[in-house]
Amino acid sequence: MWRNIPERYNxxxxxxxxxxKYYFPMRRVCPTCRRKGKLVDAKMPETGKILSxxxxxxxxxxxEHETPYFLAIVELANKATLxxxxxDSKADVVKEGARVELVFRKIYEDSPEGAIAYGYKFRVV
Amino acid sequence: MRKVSVIxxxxxxxxxxxxxxxxxxxxxxGIKAIENANVEGKDVQALFGGCMAxxxxxxxxxxxxxxxxxMGMNPxxxxxxxxxxxxxxxxxxxxxxxxxxxxxxxxxxxxxxxMTDVSTEDAAVAxxxxxxxxxxxxxxxxxxxxxxxxxxxxxxxxxxxxEQMALCAVKNHGHAVHNPYAQFRKAITVENxxxxxxxxxxxKLLDCSPLTDGAAAMVLCASxxxxxxxxxxxxIAASAQASDTLALxxxxxxxxxxxxxxxxxxxxxxxxxAPKDIDLLECHDCFSIAQIMALEDLGFCKxxxxxxxxxxxxxxxxxxxxxxLSGGLKAVGHPVGASGVREAIDVVRxxxxxxxxxxxxxDAQIGLSHNVGGSGATVVVHAFKKGF
Numbered sequence: 001m002w003r004n005i006p007e008r009y010n011x012x013x014x015x016x017x018x019x020x021k022y023y024f025p026m027r028r029v030c031p032t033c034r035r036k037g038k039l040v041d042a043k044m045p046e047t048g049k050i051l052s053x054x055x056x057x058x059x060x061x062x063x064e065h066e067t068p069y070f071l072a073i074v075e076l077a078n079k080a081t082l083x084x085x086x087x088d089s090k091a092d093v094v095k096e097g098a099r100v101e102l103v104f105r106k107i108y109e110d111s112p113e114g115a116i117a118y119g120y121k122f123r124v125v
Numbered sequence: 126m127r128k129v130s131v132i133x134x135x136x137x138x139x140x141x142x143x144x145x146x147x148x149x150x151x152x153x154x155g156i157k158a159i160e161n162a163n164v165e166g167k168d169v170q171a172l173f174g175g176c177m178a179x180x181x182x183x184x185x186x187x188x189x190x191x192x193x194x195x196m197g198m199n200p201x202x203x204x205x206x207x208x209x210x211x212x213x214x215x216x217x218x219x220x221x222x223x224x225x226x227x228x229x230x231x232x233x234x235x236x237x238x239x240m241t242d243v244s245t246e247d248a249a250v251a252x253x254x255x256x257x258x259x260x261x262x263x264x265x266x267x268x269x270x271x272x273x274x275x276x277x278x279x280x281x282x283x284x285x286x287x288e289q290m291a292l293c294a295v296k297n298h299g300h301a302v303h304n305p306y307a308q309f310r311k312a313i314t315v316e317n318x319x320x321x322x323x324x325x326x327x328x329k330l331l332d333c334s335p336l337t338d339g340a341a342a343m344v345l346c347a348s349x350x351x352x353x354x355x356x357x358x359x360x361i362a363a364s365a366q367a368s369d370t371l372a373l374x375x376x377x378x379x380x381x382x383x384x385x386x387x388x389x390x391x392x393x394x395x396x397x398x399a400p401k402d403i404d405l406l407e408c409h410d411c412f413s414i415a416q417i418m419a420l421e422d423l424g425f426c427k428x429x430x431x432x433x434x435x436x437x438x439x440x441x442x443x444x445x446x447x448x449x450l451s452g453g454l455k456a457v458g459h460p461v462g463a464s465g466v467r468e469a470i471d472v473v474r475x476x477x478x479x480x481x482x483x484x485x486x487x488d489a490q491i492g493l494s495h496n497v498g499g500s501g502a503t504v505v506v507h508a509f510k511k512g513f
Contacts, residue, residue, distance in 0.1 A: 005259070023375075025260050031370075052281070052379055054273035055326040056265065060249040063265040071270050071325075073278075073374045081374040083261050083274075096281050107263065119263070 006041075008119040011102060013080055015042035022080040045077035046102035047125070053086065053094050062108040070094050074122055082120075089124035099125045126225040128348035130358035130512050133162020134470040139339035139458035140308040147176075147183055147239040147340075148195045154340035154463075155196050155235055162344035163354045166196075169344070170229040172203040173220040175212030175236040176462035181251035183239050192235060209255030210411060211498030212236065213341070213465025214366075214505030220345050221364045221507075230347045236466030237340035248336050252461065255499035257372035269333050269412065270325035271373050271500045276414035277327055278379040282429065287327050289432030290413035291318035294331050294455050296441060297410060301452025303481035308337055308458030318413075332413040337458030341467040348512065356513060357477045362491070363395035363508035373500045380429075382501035385422035389506050392493070393424075396508040400424040403508075404489040405475050406446050407468040409497040410453040416440075419495055420448070423506075442484050450475065450484040465496035469507055476511045 006012045006026075013024035017038040021030065024044055030037030053072040056063075063069070070086035072094070086094050087105060100122040107117040135157025137150050151174065159166060176188045185191065189203035208215040213236025220234040240248055253262040256271055279285045295315055301307035313331060321330035351358035367387035370376055377383055393399060400423065408423070410416035417431035425446045426434040434440065440448035451457050451471040454464055472492035474480045489511065496505045 008263075052274045052278035054270050054277060054328075055323065056267065056270050056273075057322070057326070058249070058267065058269070058324045059246075059265060060253055060262065060267050061246040062250075064246065066265065068323075069265060071264065071266055071274065073274055073379065083264055083266055083372065083374045085264055096278070107265075117263070 011044040011046065011120055013042050013044045014039050022078045024076070024080040024082050044080055048074040048076035048100055050094065050096055050098045050100060051075050051081065052096060055091070072122070074100055085121045087121045087123055093124045101125050127227060129221050129224045129345055129361045130348045130351040131343050131361065131473050131509070132346045132351050132355045132358055133158045133164065133344035134473050135161050136306055136341040136467060136470060137339050138306050139337050139460060141241045142338040143241070145338065147179060147185060147237060148191060150239060150338060150340040151192055151235055151237040152195045154237070154342040155192065155233060158233060158342035158344050164231055164344060166198060168231050169198065169201065169233050171201055171223060171232045172198060173206065173216040173232060173234045174204070175206045175214070175216035175465055177207055177209055177212045177238060178251045178254065178461070179239070181254070183242055208503040209498035210409070210461045211465055211496045211503040211505050212462040213467070214496030214507070215465065215503065217466055217469055217507065218364045218366055218505055221361055224345050224347055230350055231344065233342060233344050234466060235340060235342040236463035238460035238462040239338050240336045240460060241338050245336065260372050260374070267325060269328050272412040272414055273325035273328045274373060275379050275418065276412070279414060279417065280327065282380055285417065285432035287319065288315055289436050290332055290417065291315045292435050293410060293413040293416040294318050296435070297449045297453040297455040300442070300450050300484055301456030303483045304452050304457060307452045307456055308335060309456045328412055328414070334411045334454040334459035337460040339458060339460035339463050341463045341470050343466060343470055343473070351512065358512040359473045359476045360510045360512040361507060362398070362510040363392035363506070365391035365395065366503065366505045369502050371499065371502045376501070381418050381422045382497065382504060384501050384504035385419060385495065385497070388504045389423045392506040392508050396510070398491060398508060403446060403491050403493050405450060405472065405486050405492045406448045406495065407451060407471050407492070408448060408495040409464070409468070410449060410455050411459060411497065413455070415497065416448065416453065423493070423495060447486055450480065450486070465505060468494040468496055469509070472509050476509055
C-alpha cells in the first residue's frame with residue numbers, strides 16, 4: 001500500500017486528552033468520548049510486555065517464507081495494545097509477561113520487484 | 126412488532142464441491158427451503174443472503190441479484206449481507222426485522238460461500254479480512270493465529286488445557302457421524318487432535334474448522350400466517366446482535382467475546398428465558414477455544430470453567446446443554462457466509478423433531494444459535510421456540 005501510514009514507521013497512536021486513554025493504531029474518534037474527545041497524535045512507548053503469543057506455522061500469502069514466526073499481543077507502557085511479530089528472540093523466552101522492545105523491520109514485499117512494506121516488530125529484552 | 130416463525134429449511138451437503146458453483150449451491154438450498162416451507166415462489170416477497178467474500182473467492186459480487194436471478198425470483202428485492210462469518214446470522218436477523226416490522230409476510234434467507242476455488246493461502250488472506258486488515262493481517266496474523274492468542278491467554282489465566290480444547294473437536298465429530306449434510310462424518314480421538322500438527326500454537330489442525338463449500342436457506346413467515354403453510358412452525362423467540370472492536374488487541378478481554386455476552390443478555394430478555402431453560406445450543410466453534418468461550422459468554426458456565434465444563438460431559442447429548450449436535454463448524458464444515466443460517470437450521474430441526482435420531486433431543490422446546498463474525502466484532506444470537 002502506497003499510502004503514508006505514520007503509525008507503522010514511528011509507532012504513532014492517538015491520545016484522548018478528555019479521558020486520558022491511548023489508542024494504537026490511530027483513531028479519528030475516541031470510542032468512549034466520541035465528539036467530546038480531544039484527540040492528539042502521540043508517540044507510543046517503545047517497550048511493553050507480552051499478554052499472549054502464538055507461533056504461526058501456516059502463513060497467509062506473503063508470509064510463507066517466514067514460518068514459523070511468533071505473533072503476540074503486547075501491552076505498551078501506556079496501556080495501549082497492539083498485535084506484532086516477535087523477532088530476534090529464542091522460543092523459550094517468548095511467553096506471557098516477557099518484557100519486549102520495539103525494532104524496525106521489513107514486514108513483506110509485494111513481489112520480487114514490488115513495493116517493500118516496513119513496520120514495527122518487537123523483541124524480548 | 127409481530128411474531129415471526131421459521132416455516133421451512135434447506136441446505137446443500139457441506140464439503141468440497143469441485144463441480145458446483147456458488148450459484149448452484151445457493152439455488153439448491155433456496156429451492157429446498159421453499160419446498161420444505163410449502164410456499165409458492167410467488168409468495169416470497171424478499172430475499173436476504175449472507176455471503177462473506179465471494180469477490181475474493183470467485184470474483185463475483187452483487188449476490189442479492191444473483192440469488193433472485195438464479196432462483197427465478199425477479200423482480201422481488203434481494204439483499205446481500207456481509208459481516209464476515211456472521212454474514213448468515215445477520216441476514217437472518219434482517220429478514221426477521223423485515224417480517225417483524227410488518228414490511229413483508231413471507232421472506233427467504235440464505236447463507237452461502239464457495240471457498241475451494243482458491244489456494245489455501247489465498248483463502249487465508251480472504252478470511253483474515255474478517256479481522257483488522259491494517260493492524261492484524263498486515264503483520265502476518267491469520268484467523269487461527271488470532272484465536273490462538275485467545276486460547277493461549279485462556280490457558281494462562283484459567284488453566285484450560287490443549288486436551289480440553291481437543292475434546293470439543295472430538296465431541297463435535299462424534300455428532301457429525303449422524304449428520305448427512307456434514308463434511309466430516311468421521312469420529313476422531315483426542316490423540317488424533319494432539320498429533321495433527323500446529324497451525325498456530327496452541328491450535329492444531331483438528332482444532333480448526335475447515336474450508337468448505339455450501340449453502341443453507343430458510344423461509345420466515347409472520348407467525349399468525351405460519352399455520353397456512355406448516356403444522357410445525359418454529360418461532361423466533363429472540364433476535365439479538367452486538368458489535369465490538371474489529372481488532373482483537375483492542376478488546377477489554379482476550380479470553381471472551383463481550384459481544385456474545387451483550388447479545389445473549391438481550392436475547393434472554395427478549396425471549397424471557399435464562400440459560401437453564403435452553404434445551405440445546407448450536408454455537409460458533411470456528412476453533413475449539415471458541416466453543417469453550419461461547420459456553421462461558423452465553424452463561425452456561427462461569428468464566429474460565431468452559432474447558433472443565435466440556436470435559437465433564439455437560440455439552441454431550443444427554444448433558445446439561447447439548448452443544449453442536451450437528452457436528453458444529455468443526456465437523457459440518459464452515460462455508461463462512463452460510464454457517465449462521467446453518468446453525469439456525471439445525472436448531473429448528475431439533476425443535477421440529479427432525480434431527481437425526483441418535484442426536485434428537487427428546488421434546489426439545491427452546492434452542493439457541495450463536496454466530497460470530499471475525500474474532501468477535503459481530504455476534505448474532507437467536508433463540509427459537511417450538512411453535513406447535
